[in-house]
Amino acid sequence: MRIGQQGRPDAVIFDMDGTLFETDKLLIPVHGRVFGTLREEGLYMEEAPPAERLLGCLGMLLDDIWREIMPGSTEAARSRADELLLQYELEGLAAGEGALYPHVGETLRKLKESGAKLFVASNGLEHYVKGVAEHKGIALLFDGIYSAGEYETASKVDLVARLLQDHQLGSQHSVWMVGDRSSDVEAGRGNGLATIGCAYARYGRASELADADVRISDFRELLQLRL
Structure with a gap:
């Protein structure tokens, strides 16, 4: 895990369900x-x-x-x-169903303005993951939207590895992995990334985030983190 300039990330990878989207x-x-x-x-x-x-x-x-x-x-x-x-x-x-978690849109925009590249890595189907981003107005904020459905990866560790390779994000970069499930923590740790667990989500067990470097209870906390 590399520390970025003043603790800020060069890139941030987000899970979709339970992290950005209140599924x-x-x-x-x-x-x-x-x-x-x-x-x-x-x-x-x-x-x-x-x-x-x-x-x-x-x-x-x-x-x-x-x-x-x-x-x-x-x-x-x-x-x-x-x-x-x-x-x-x-x-x-x-039809307008579903919603982003509070403060997701504004926080993503501020992270983007700070110079960080933003990505999604989800185990969902391609058209669903991209559809959420498009219908909720955040698709253009991302430098890449990756899904297991599109890349046919066997695990999120593999999906994130593919993303890092495609965008030439190597060990010299500071990259954060943000998600609400153990698979997100494993994907981050398995690729040497800083891991941030979203404790506001309700879909998994709290113990799934025990190995995350940091846990947040409000999406805006990402703007204050220094990892």
Whole structure:
């Protein structure tokens, strides 16, 4: 982990769900629609899992999520769930559903103005991750939006490594990884980055952020950090 000039970062990599985007405001209604359609199509006839279980799996790869919350499901059901989730999420975003966490937009702009390059690295589907950024008016602030869905990476460690390589962010740069789940902390530590855990998110266990270098309870705290 390299210390940047006066402790400020050269680049900051953000997770999306639970970090920038308050996902439950979109995902809870989408969850009901997905399982309703799966039942109508005869692909998954078990009782739908609680939406909280789906929210608790955010940060995992999608196939792992479906295997976790739809045990015994077929590959066809999981594939269709992927399609429906993306379709209903994009429809919800277009209708104005979902919201950024408080102060995200203004804080990202101030970080950008300070000279930091900004990125997203998410385990979600490409069109969903980019759709959130576009519909919520923050897409142009990022130098790159990376998703496991686009790059087909096996872990967030690999996804962040790809991002760093593409943008020539080496050991001579100060780069922060910001996220709310253990996968974000692992991605940062696995690539030698400073890690910042978002304790305001409600989707994971507090213990997931135990190994983060810093934990924040308000997004604006990023502007005061010196790592």
